[in-house]
């Protein structure tokens with residue numbers, strides 16, 4: 001049986017390795033600054049994949065972003081996140097767009113499984129992507145309009161949905177099953193009823209199963225196949241921990 005997949009969670013990079021193992025899930029953990037990424041990438045966890053990120057809401061992370069350092073860190077992981085734009089941020093949109101464009105141009109050379117934030121800036125995010133197209137882009141907690149969602153699909157984007165975003169059944173119905181992946185966005189996207197921890201994506205799988213009229217087992221298999229598609233398109237096999245690589249081959 002394939003374990004649950006979580007494409008976007010916030011985890012303290014100082015966490016005990018056994019706590020991560022006890023999650024029983026494969027978790028992609030974002031970082032919010034290059035400093036945090038540096039610390040996280042010192043780790044070698046078997047089922048947690050640490051990303052390189054620069055959160056659009058963090059003034060210091062945005063101001064200190066350095067392309068060369070980002071490129072060096074990206075060389076050590078298959079995952080980038082989180083990056084993106086945030087219309088509610090104290091950082092000006094110009095600075096955010098400049099940072100994102102530089103990050104995406106590095107990733108265009110070295111594609112990665114990439115988790116993108118777009119709160120209150122969905123169309124602006126798509127504009128930046130259109131300037132720098134590449135495989136492996138996953139829009140996390142997407143709140144775009146129907147026509148923006150169509151545009152994102154045309155640009156080849158994937159979507160990661162959490163227990164909060166699955167309440168938008170129209171959105172789930174609009175995204176083809178082979179473009180959707182589960183996330184918790186722990187500890188932000190898994191508020192409300194039920195257990196809250198990275199990798200706890202049962203509510204997401206149940207919602208997807210209902211919309212597509214499939215079993216949750218089938219949904220689990222589909223999401224692993226989708227991850228496999230992204231890994232193939234971005235050529236990131238060799239950068240994954242070997243247990244995860246085996247699960248992708250198995251799935």
Ligand SMILES: [Zn+2]
Nearest residue numbers: 010030082185
């Ligand atoms: Zn996040």
